[in-house]
Amino acid sequence: MVADDVSESYGDTVALDGVSLAVEAGEVFALIGPNGAGKTTLTRCLTGTRTPDGGRVELLGSPPIEAARERLGLLPQDFDPPDRLSARELVAYYAGLYDDARAPDSLLRTVGMDPDTDTWYGDMSGGEQRRTCVAASLANDPDVLFVDEPTTGIDPAGRRALWDVFEDLADAGTTVFLTTHYMAEAERLADRVGLLADGSLVATGTPDDLIAAYGGEQYLAVETDADPGAVDDLGYEVTRAGDELRVLGVPPEAIGDVAAALDARGVPFDALSWTEPDLEDVYLRLADGPGAAGADETEVTA
Numbered sequence: 001m002v003a004d005d006v007s008e009s010y011g012d013t014v015a016l017d018g019v020s021l022a023v024e025a026g027e028v029f030a031l032i033g034p035n036g037a038g039k040t041t042l043t044r045c046l047t048g049t050r051t052p053d054g055g056r057v058e059l060l061g062s063p064p065i066e067a068a069r070e071r072l073g074l075l076p077q078d079f080d081p082p083d084r085l086s087a088r089e090l091v092a093y094y095a096g097l098y099d100d101a102r103a104p105d106s107l108l109r110t111v112g113m114d115p116d117t118d119t120w121y122g123d124m125s126g127g128e129q130r131r132t133c134v135a136a137s138l139a140n141d142p143d144v145l146f147v148d149e150p151t152t153g154i155d156p157a158g159r160r161a162l163w164d165v166f167e168d169l170a171d172a173g174t175t176v177f178l179t180t181h182y183m184a185e186a187e188r189l190a191d192r193v194g195l196l197a198d199g200s201l202v203a204t205g206t207p208d209d210l211i212a213a214y215g216g217e218q219y220l221a222v223e224t225d226a227d228p229g230a231v232d233d234l235g236y237e238v239t240r241a242g243d244e245l246r247v248l249g250v251p252p253e254a255i256g257d258v259a260a261a262l263d264a265r266g267v268p269f270d271a272l273s274w275t276e277p278d279l280e281d282v283y284l285r286l287a288d289g290p291g292a293a294g295a296d297e298t299e300v301t302a
């Protein structure tokens with residue numbers, strides 16, 4: 001799928017301001033960014049539910065509106081099926097829209113739902129509702145799946161179970177375009193991540209490359225009142241952050257040496273913890289921190 005210089009506004013609100021990206025067949029692409037960044041709008045443009053004001057969009061080699069419906073799966077953020085259907089009825093309804101659909105019971109089991117439960121959709125917990133909706137979005141065994149915040153409201157075990165579902169789909173060759181606020185979800189699932197802020201794509205790259213470029217350094221946090229000068233001869237930069245000293249750039253294999261050096265210098269400390277940057281640090285730096293969204297649009301590559 002391709003978005004080329006896509007712009008879209010709602011009245012005076014600019015939701016997308018010249019977004020360009022390309023997602024390869026079989027790739028898992030995660031779109032992250034703050035509330036109101038334009039993620040849902042971009043998903044709508046890519047799926048043909050909105051026609052952008054400007055730019056070009058291509059899905060499965062055609063304008064989205066012409067893309068083969070039976071090859072697409074879509075779970076919108078605001079998907080709101082009828083309340084008075086059981087999970088089986090709901091998934092069977094969506095499966096019935098296609099000539100060649102997967103069996104509803106098997107789909108429900110895939111997402112961790114008991115197909116025999118007769119609770120109406122309107123009476124299910126938020127997490128059960130979302131799982132059922134994920135099952136419905138898979139009814140036609142799509143080649144390209146768009147899922148907008150698929151695991152919101154799902155408990156941690158259920159979320160991990162759905163990650164396995166998406167991973168299995170990706171392993172089987174399905175292209176997945178995922179929108180999420182869970183950085184661990186993007187980091188675990190995505191081949192590439194795009195960070196959208198204020199309608200612009202601020203950075204795109206593999207999770208590892210983005211973390212290397214923007215995540216900052218690994219560091220050893222030393223909970224102590226000591227002055228940074230007490231440990232500034234260890235070969236690492238040392239800064240104070242609240243009640244801890246941060247010894248920057250310490251690799252995991254050097255943690256013992258630093259602890260021994262603290263002891264040797266008589267520096268008292270209550271705790272040591274080692275931290276390595278993750279996608280959340282990238283997000284905070286580029287989208288939510290000081291100077292956020294100020295980065296030029298960047299494709300990060302190894």
Ligand SMILES: Nc1ncnc2c1ncn2[C@@H]1O[C@H](COP(=O)(O)OP(=O)(O)OP(=O)(O)O)[C@@H](O)[C@H]1O
Nearest residue numbers: 010013014015033034035036037038039040041042
């Ligand atoms: N139907 C609409 N009418 C007017 N403005 C809209 C409409 N839909 C979205 N917007 C505005 O467009 C901008 C982008 O919204 P969008 O829903 O695409 O963001 P998002 O990144 O998906 O946000 P969230 O993470 O909260 O779901 C926001 O400023 C939003 O208020």
